[in-house]
Structures are given as structure tokens and as C-alpha cells.
Amino acid sequence: MEKPVILEGLYSAILMAHLLITFVLVGAMTHNLLIVVKYVRGKFGRKKLEWLYVRVAFWSYLLVYISGALIYPAFRVHIRAEAFDPLGWPTGLFEVKEHWGALGMALFVVYYLLRRNFDPEQEPDKLWFYVPLCVIINLIVWYKVIAGCYLSNLKGSW
């Protein structure tokens, strides 16, 4: 008898958790961006809130990343290989999502440590990396949300 793919029995539950934590992530990261953009104009009134958003977004990204990695084998066999690979383009959309996600994890660690160790108001020179990094991470997060939801609509379970 063929052994089942790892965690395929928990696929739906983990996928739902993956989605729900993504809501927290995208909310925190988007709000973070709205405050960070104001730093460029010299407005630093919501620094504490911004740091809170960074922490919430960092931990939720980590959970989204781990849950995504856990369900990937079942997704690879039952959805990607069976439904997406024959078409081609959905796999292209998904693979950008997965690779951007992996880079995003490393970028998020950098972002978190950077913010933890500097005060935007006292050291505005460091905004030359902090602001673009915030925009890039938002780009990654939003691509992952849109591509993920679209692909789940194409085929979300088996």
C-alpha cells in the first residue's frame, strides 16, 4: 500500500490557519507601510504603533511561512502535479509566490532586526534602506495573497 503524503490529512485545517494568519499579516504590514511612508515626510508621531505592527507582522509571517512549508508536499502532489502543471501558467504564478516567500522570510528577519535597533526619528539616514525594504515586503505579501487566493479558487482541495 502506498504511504500517504506527509500531513495530507491535515491539509484543509493547516490551509485555513495559513489563510487566517495571512489576514493578520497583510493588515499589519499594510498599516505599517502607511506609517513608514510618513517617515519620509518627517512625521514620526506613530513610531510605537509602527513598531507594534512590525512585531505582529514578523511573527505572523513566520507562522504563515511555517504552515505553508508544512502543507507544500500535499499541495505539490494533489493540486500542483494533477491540476496546475498540465496548464503551466498556474504553476508559474505559484512558483513566484513560493520563491518570493522564501526571500521574504529572510528580508523580514532583516527588517525586524533593523527596526529593533534604530529609531527612525533619531537616525533618518537609515530610512534609505528601511523604507524600500518595507515597500518590497509589502509587494511580496500582497503578491502572495492575491496569487494564493486566485490559485485556491482554481483548485483549493482534492
Add this chain to the structure above:
Amino acid sequence: MKKSDLTYILGCTCAGAVGLFYCSVRWFSINLPRYYPTLHVWKMARMPGVPSQGWYAMQVFAYLCAAAVTIAVWMIVRYAAPKDAQLRPGTAKALGLTTSAAVLFSLGYIVYYKFSHWGIL
């Protein structure tokens, strides 16, 4: 050197390096282990027609290489730079913009490679 300056330099190094090392797997056709979820095994060889996952090893490779470069830069800064050295505004700007460009290049390359490979472009 101030902790925030050191974190900035190391953060830029790590962010730029991880993207470039990630792409280097494709540029130099580096052979990494793949996980075969239906067989429950890791193999270096590619088995045509059997679903496999190279993503896990690819990111571990990029993270470890970027960590090695970051540690090397940390050691250089720690032992070679004067203790009272400060990151100048111009250097912070150049470093930030260069790193952002490197990260965007890596993300763009991934899109180009994957979209070309899967017939979107």
C-alpha cells in the same frame, strides 16, 4: 561602532546576499537535494515524472551562504574598523539604495525565470 550602524550594515549585506545566492542556484545550475513527497525520500538526482520539491534545499542554501557572508562582514567590521567609527549619511544612503536594487533585481529575475519557464511570458 554603534549597534544600529552595525545592524544596518549587516542587514544590507544579508538582504542583498540572500537574493543573489538564491538566484545563483539557477545561474550556475547548482545541484541541490530534492524532496520526493510520494516516495518520502531526498535525492540529488531528478526523477522525471515524479513530483519533487527543490524549494526547501534552495532556501537553506541561500540562507547559509548569506549567513556566511554576513558573518564575514561582521568580523571585518569588528576587527578592522575603529571602535568609534560611525556610518556616514552618504554611505548609509548608497548602501541602502544598492541593497534595495539588488533585492529588486533578484525578485525580478525570479519572475522572469519562472514566467518564461511556465509559458506566461
